[in-house]
Amino acid sequence: MNKLSITHNDGIATVMINNPPVNVLTIDLINEVNALVLSLKDDRDTKVVVFKSCHEAFFLAHLDLNVINGTQGGQAASIEFNHMIANIKAMKQISVAVVDGVARGGGNEFVMACDLAYATENAAFAQPEVHVNIPTGGQGAVQFARRMGKNKALQALLLGNDFTAQQAETLNIITQFVPKAEMESFLTQVLGVISQLEIRDIVMYKEIIAASITDEQAGAELELRYFLERAKENKTQAIIGAFLKHGGQTEREAKDMPGIFADTATELGK
Amino acid sequence: MNKLSITHNDGIATVMINNPPVNVLTIDLINEVNALVLSLKDDRDTKVVVFKSCHEAFFLAHLDLNVINGTQGGQAASIEFNHMIANIKAMKQISVAVVDGVARGGGNEFVMACDLAYATENAAFAQPEVHVNIPTGGQGAVQFARRMGKNKALQALLLGNDFTAQQAETLNIITQFVPKAEMESFLTQVLGVISQLEIRDIVMYKEIIAASITDEQAGAELELRYFLERAKENKTQAIIGAFLKHGGQTEREAKDMPGIFADTATELGK
Amino acid sequence: MNKLSITHNDGIATVMINNPPVNVLTIDLINEVNALVLSLKDDRDTKVVVFKSCHEAFFLAHLDLNVINGTQGGQAASIEFNHMIANIKAMKQISVAVVDGVARGGGNEFVMACDLAYATENAAFAQPEVHVNIPTGGQGAVQFARRMGKNKALQALLLGNDFTAQQAETLNIITQFVPKAEMESFLTQVLGVISQLEIRDIVMYKEIIAASITDEQAGAELELRYFLERAKENKTQAIIGAFLKHGGQTEREAKDMPGIFADTATELGK
Numbered sequence: 001m002n003k004l005s006i007t008h009n010d011g012i013a014t015v016m017i018n019n020p021p022v023n024v025l026t027i028d029l030i031n032e033v034n035a036l037v038l039s040l041k042d043d044r045d046t047k048v049v050v051f052k053s054c055h056e057a058f059f060l061a062h063l064d065l066n067v068i069n070g071t072q073g074g075q076a077a078s079i080e081f082n083h084m085i086a087n088i089k090a091m092k093q094i095s096v097a098v099v100d101g102v103a104r105g106g107g108n109e110f111v112m113a114c115d116l117a118y119a120t121e122n123a124a125f126a127q128p129e130v131h132v133n134i135p136t137g138g139q140g141a142v143q144f145a146r147r148m149g150k151n152k153a154l155q156a157l158l159l160g161n162d163f164t165a166q167q168a169e170t171l172n173i174i175t176q177f178v179p180k181a182e183m184e185s186f187l188t189q190v191l192g193v194i195s196q197l198e199i200r201d202i203v204m205y206k207e208i209i210a211a212s213i214t215d216e217q218a219g220a221e222l223e224l225r226y227f228l229e230r231a232k233e234n235k236t237q238a239i240i241g242a243f244l245k246h247g248g249q250t251e252r253e254a255k256d257m258p259g260i261f262a263d264t265a266t267e268l269g270k
Numbered sequence: 271m272n273k274l275s276i277t278h279n280d281g282i283a284t285v286m287i288n289n290p291p292v293n294v295l296t297i298d299l300i301n302e303v304n305a306l307v308l309s310l311k312d313d314r315d316t317k318v319v320v321f322k323s324c325h326e327a328f329f330l331a332h333l334d335l336n337v338i339n340g341t342q343g344g345q346a347a348s349i350e351f352n353h354m355i356a357n358i359k360a361m362k363q364i365s366v367a368v369v370d371g372v373a374r375g376g377g378n379e380f381v382m383a384c385d386l387a388y389a390t391e392n393a394a395f396a397q398p399e400v401h402v403n404i405p406t407g408g409q410g411a412v413q414f415a416r417r418m419g420k421n422k423a424l425q426a427l428l429l430g431n432d433f434t435a436q437q438a439e440t441l442n443i444i445t446q447f448v449p450k451a452e453m454e455s456f457l458t459q460v461l462g463v464i465s466q467l468e469i470r471d472i473v474m475y476k477e478i479i480a481a482s483i484t485d486e487q488a489g490a491e492l493e494l495r496y497f498l499e500r501a502k503e504n505k506t507q508a509i510i511g512a513f514l515k516h517g518g519q520t521e522r523e524a525k526d527m528p529g530i531f532a533d534t535a536t537e538l539g540k
Numbered sequence: 541m542n543k544l545s546i547t548h549n550d551g552i553a554t555v556m557i558n559n560p561p562v563n564v565l566t567i568d569l570i571n572e573v574n575a576l577v578l579s580l581k582d583d584r585d586t587k588v589v590v591f592k593s594c595h596e597a598f599f600l601a602h603l604d605l606n607v608i609n610g611t612q613g614g615q616a617a618s619i620e621f622n623h624m625i626a627n628i629k630a631m632k633q634i635s636v637a638v639v640d641g642v643a644r645g646g647g648n649e650f651v652m653a654c655d656l657a658y659a660t661e662n663a664a665f666a667q668p669e670v671h672v673n674i675p676t677g678g679q680g681a682v683q684f685a686r687r688m689g690k691n692k693a694l695q696a697l698l699l700g701n702d703f704t705a706q707q708a709e710t711l712n713i714i715t716q717f718v719p720k721a722e723m724e725s726f727l728t729q730v731l732g733v734i735s736q737l738e739i740r741d742i743v744m745y746k747e748i749i750a751a752s753i754t755d756e757q758a759g760a761e762l763e764l765r766y767f768l769e770r771a772k773e774n775k776t777q778a779i780i781g782a783f784l785k786h787g788g789q790t791e792r793e794a795k796d797m798p799g800i801f802a803d804t805a806t807e808l809g810k
Contacts, residue, residue, distance in 0.1 A: 024789050057794035065780045065788060070772030078771060082764050094428070102794050115424050130741050131801055132783065133776040137767035141745060142759040145752040147419060149687060151715045154655050157745050158634070158734050162797070175421045194428050201400050205411060205427050212415040219412040224352050227407035231348060232340030236403040240335045243402065248335060249294050254327035254372050257432070261401055364698070385694050417689055445691045464698050471670050475681060475697050482685040489682040494622050497677035501618060502610030506673040510605045513672065518605060519564050524597035524642050527702070531671055 003029045004036060011047040011195035013040070013093075018054035025106045026064045027077045030084050037087045044199045048191050050096045051114065059097070059123070062105030068134060078137055081106060085138040088113040092203050094194055098187065099123040099165070100180060108173070109138030112147075115206075117174035119165035120183060125173050128160030147172035242267040273299045274306060281317040281465035283310070283363075288324035295376045296334045297347045300354050307357045314469045318461050320366045321384065329367070329393070332375030338404060348407055351376060355408040358383040362473050364464055368457065369393040369435070370450060378443070379408030382417075385476075387444035389435035390453060395443050398430030417442035512537035543569045544576060551587040551735035553580070553633075558594035565646045566604045567617045570624050577627045584739045588731050590636045591654065599637070599663070602645030608674060618677055621646060625678040628653040632743050634734055638727065639663040639705070640720060648713070649678030652687075655746075657714035659705035660723060665713050668700030687712035782807040 003019045015036065019029045040046055053059045067077035088095055088110070097103075097111040099119035104126040111117045111125065119125075127140040135141055136157070144153035148171045156163070156171075165177040178186045194202075204226055212219025230236060240248075246263035247253070253260065273289045285306065289299045310316055323329045337347035358365055358380070367373075367381040369389035374396040381387045381395065389395075397410040405411055406427070414423035418441045426433070426441075435447040448456045464472075474496055482489025500506060510518075516533035517523070523530065543559045555576065559569045580586055593599045607617035628635055628650070637643075637651040639659035644666040651657045651665065659665075667680040675681055676697070684693035688711045696703070696711075705717040718726045734742075744766055752759025770776060780788075786803035787793070793800065 022789060022791060022793060057791065061789060061793060065784060068771045068780060069777060074771065075768055078768060079764075082767075086760075094424070104793075104797070116421060126797075128797070128801075130737060130745070132779050133773060134770040135744055135748060135763055135766045137764060137771075139760050139763065141748045141763050142752040142756060145749040145759065146756060149712050150749050150753060151656060151712070153749055154634070154745060155715055155730075157749075158737065158742065159730065160733075172419050172421070175425050190425075190429065193430075197400060197428065202428065204405055205400070205424060208405060208411045209415040209420050209423055209427075212412040213420060216412060216416060219415065220356075220409050223405055223409065223411050224349070224407060226405045227352075228345055228348060230404040231338045231344065231407075233403060237339060239402050240338060244335060249292060249331060251292060251327065253292060253331055253374075257374070257396075257398070261398075364694070386691060442689050442691070445695050460695075460699065463700075467670060467698065472698065474675055475670070475694060478675060478681045479685040479690055479693055479697075482682040483690065486682060486686060489685065490626075490679050493675055493679065493681050494619075494677060496675045497622075498615055498618060500674040501608045501614065501677075503673060507609060509672050510608060514605060519562060519601060521562060521597065523562060523601060523644075527644070527666075527668070531668075 001032050001036070004032045006036065008046065011045060012191055013046045013049045015049060015051050016054050017051060017060065020055075022061045023053055023055050023058045023107075024061045024064050025081060025110070027067060027080065030077070030081050033084050034080070034087055037084075037091055040091065040093055043093075046093055047195045047197060047199055047202060048094045048096060049091065050098060050187070050191065051110075052098045053101060055101060057122075058101045058107070059099045059103040060107030060110050061102065062107050063137065065132075068132070082138055085109055085113045091115075092199055092206075094202055096187075096191070097174075098183065099125075099174070100183070104162075105129055105136070105140070106138050109136065109140045109143070112139070112143040112173060118176055118178045118183065118186065119168060119174050120178065120180035121165065122180065123165045123168070123174075124162040125165075125168045126160055126162045127157055130158060131160050144173075238268060239264060271302050271306070274302045276306065278316065281315060282461055283316045283319045285319060285321050286324050287321060287330065290325075292331045293323055293325050293328045293377075294331045294334050295351060295380070297337060297350065300347070300351050303354050304350070304357055307354075307361055310361065310363055313363075316363055317465045317467060317469055317472060318364045318366060319361065320368060320457070320461065321380075322368045323371060325371060327392075328371045328377070329369045329373040330377030330380050331372065332377050333407065335402075338402070352408055355379055355383045361385075362469055362476075364472055366457075366461070367444075368453065369395075369444070370453070374432075375399055375406070375410070376408050379406065379410045379413070382409070382413040382443060388446050388448045388453065388456065389438060389444050390448060390450035391435065392450065393435045393438070393444075394432040395435075395438045396430055396432045397427055400428060401430050414443075508538060509534060541572050541576070544572045546576065548586065551585060552731055553586045553589045555589060555591050556594050557591060557600065560595075562601045563593055563595050563598045563647075564601045564604050565621060565650070567607060567620065570617070570621050573624050574620070574627055577624075577631055580631065580633055583633075586633055587735045587737060587739055587742060588634045588636060589631065590638060590727070590731065591650075592638045593641060595641060597662075598641045598647070599639045599643040600647030600650050601642065602647050603677065605672075608672070622678055625649055625653045631655075632739055632746075634742055636727075636731070637714075638723065639665075639714070640723070644702075645669055645676070645680070646678050649676065649680045649683070652679065652683040652713060658716050658718045658723065658726065659708060659714050660718060660720035661705065662720065663705045663708070663714075664702040665705075665708045666700055666702045667697055670698060671700050684713075778808060779804060 067074045095114040097114040097117040168174040242264040337344045365384040367384040367387040438444040512534040607614045635654040637654040637657040708714045782804040
């Protein structure tokens, strides 16, 4: 890979995006992302994939304007970009966009394709495509509609204006605004928890959530089925035993739930 | 009932939950809640059912960990818990959770099963089940997905972290944060209004809302059918007559709508 | 038209509503709105339709109480009101409610039927119908359910209380709170952008949004189809060419995207 440099550490893959001059989503970059996602398909050790940018001002600029045309190559590249969005959404792992710069058009669609997105005071999000005579092409309008409702989505898509990270959090474009000075410790804490899970835990909740959004009753049935199966496991019994031994179901839960979980982990690690 | 003490007053049933030491959802408590809900099935005088805790620090701790296993009894109790959630959701009355302590796991699922939920600065909400190797089992993941969207739900379910009442309001886990010092007067005001309605008013709006969330057009048709039927009633004509007599459709509506409704009620009470 | 005065200016139709004494939705006013919407059906020059009130305190009071009854005329008028809501929602143009006063009942339903709604510190929104023994009749409950979720909708419909513009923005009743002192410049800016689009741009995004809310996958497919078609157009190539010439895909995008768009427009206008 030329434009992505990937480091693995304790269940977390960190992907640095470097496509000068401004991290445009060129077909080369798109192909590398697709290859990366494919390589993770059967990887059960990697739980979290974090995307960051090497560029100071841009997370991802947008889809390469040179492929937005009627040529066979342009149309194929546009479809490949669209598939990349679908591929990211279908990952087993938790995908995380850490946004400290501009993410417009395809860049913002990349952010919304990730499971989690954290952004700083330097971030800007927008879908300004209509001013180039096209609609969004990587589910930008789809996601805006589903995340902020018809009216706010229509305004955002017709104006194409930038949103700050705080606005983006309120509108559900991203998961959370995190000040840049706090980002690394925030990521250490949050991703540290998630990377200790099994990949099947992540897949389970992704499935339940997807089912629930489409059909509340179907989601509830899937959730209960998983619950009853998982309750039977020895692992569950071991955790519950240790949890109860260290103050589960007592007053300690009110003020020190993290302490009970820590003692439970220590007990099980013996 | 051993664990629930119920008082009735002017259309409002207040249910105090008392299951020492920390209000765990044991099978006994679950059975009492199910019996209560069943007893209200044909009760048209009770409009509102308010759930409060006798415990200073806990609203409801969570489902009894001793039933989360592969035994026949454990699986049956877990299913009974799941039914309790469905039963609360299917009530004719308005169910209200007043949360002044911890509500995690099944406790938080109980809160979300209620129609309305008000919580104080002492409240904490979480679905930490994944750290016990299980998913939520009472629609916790289902409700998180539908209320806060895929991304924020995924974060909350994988971290299992606590939310304050203010955060819970923003994320639609509860209806509203209410400071503890104001809770009683708030409840008197809000529940005073709702308890004056007919039970069929409550059922009507629950039906329209449920239909609308599944299918906007179906909701709109159901709403119009109710509207045209209700418009014909003598009760409607009596209220409209008194309302118009006391300043309805005049400037008084701008600044004193509550006054018009009060005068209307007085007129009709003559 | 007697109750509506309409002025056209550069793609924007401004509709002043004047139905003394308090802008009640009488059958005459309803008929005029329906006639207006019908007249715009094939109008591709008008992109934006802005509704404002001539009354200082009322945007629209509510549906005329004199038609809410079991008479043939009353039922027909109620149905006509319901159709008016559906007609506004089906407009090709962007409909905008500018609310500087009271909008309750049918008045609030009118606001929610519009694509965009901006409101000032003088605005008040409510659906108090249940206290007149009827449900909402113009999708008030439908829209509340879909915009704020089951729980907050139920509270709002059973209480019938007023919401401020800030609350209404948070609850998705309106698009945005705008202080009265800033409203005119805000509208000039926002509607200035939208009115420069083609009517087919607006229709395209309305279609993608509607499809996406019902079915995420269907929305994504429709979006991609539009994207690939639009990418082929000469207009797209001309804009992209000028955009790239003036700093598109360079560092300039980070800090001066509006400047690139402005230079692009100037280039194309030569």
